[in-house]
Amino acid sequence: MPMRLARIELKGEALRRLSPALEADREQAISDLLAENRFLPAVGGPGPYALFLSIAEGRLAFDIRAADDEHPLSGVVLALGPFRGLIKDYLMMVDAHVQAVADGGDARIQAIDMGRRGLHNEAAELLMQRLAGKIEIDFDTARRLFTLVAVLHQRA
Numbered sequence: 259m260p261m262r263l264a265r266i267e268l269k270g271e272a273l274r275r276l277s278p279a280l281e282a283d284r285e286q287a288i289s290d291l292l293a294e295n296r297f298l299p300a301v302g303g304p305g306p307y308a309l310f311l312s313i314a315e316g317r318l319a320f321d322i323r324a325a326d327d328e329h330p331l332s333g334v335v336l337a338l339g340p341f342r343g344l345i346k347d348y349l350m351m352v353d354a355h356v357q358a359v360a361d362g363g364d365a366r367i368q369a370i371d372m373g374r375r376g377l378h379n380e381a382a383e384l385l386m387q388r389l390a391g392k393i394e395i396d397f398d399t400a401r402r403l404f405t406l407v408a409v410l411h412q413r414a
Contacts, residue, residue: 261298261394264306264325266291270313270410279356280349280409287405296396302331311403313338313410320393334392341407344381348408351377378404 266288276284297307299322310321318341320334338345351374358366382400385407389395395403 260305261296262306263291263295263297263309263399265308265327266406267308267310268312268406268410269310276409277352277356279352283352283405284409287402287409291399291402295399295402296394297399298394299332299334300392300394303329307331311406311410313407318407318410322393334389336388338411340384340388341381341404341411344377344384344404345408345411347377348374348381348404349411 268284297309298305299307302322303324306325308323308325308327310319310323312319312321316338318336318338320332320336321330322332322334323330351370355367355370355374358370378401381404382397385400385404386395386397389400
């Protein structure tokens with residue numbers, strides 16, 4: 259199917275210092291995205307696509323290429339400002355989840371997971387809104403891409 263991502267790479271300094279929980283989230287998001295996604299840039303050739311995702315100078319950069327990585331097709335840059343609060347909350351929830359697992363609090367873990375799902379939903383809607391007219395993605399793809407944005411943005 260041509261309207262999809264066949265390859266995803268993250269670029270950034272933050273990737274060298276991921277906690278085990280964020281590394282697991284990164285791996286799961288990429289695995290889930292590669293298994294199923296909808297991704298169609300407004301400008302570009304036929305898919306499938308490779309996505310190189312990075313953060314530079316306070317902006318989120320989508321470098322979209324042909325899946326064989328030989329032909330740059332399109333680029334989209336988004337300001338991170340609208341996402342900062344959601345990213346901060348997401349990273350706090352990851353830390354809280356790790357602590358709840360260590361403490362063995364099943365009810366707390368469930369509450370954190372529910373909050374995390376709600377936050378992912380809100381972030382996915384925002385990402386879809388910000389990419390409208392630039393890249394067509396579905397809700398699940400947006401949720402997983404937000405996870406990757408949060409991982410790229412985390413600080414040591």
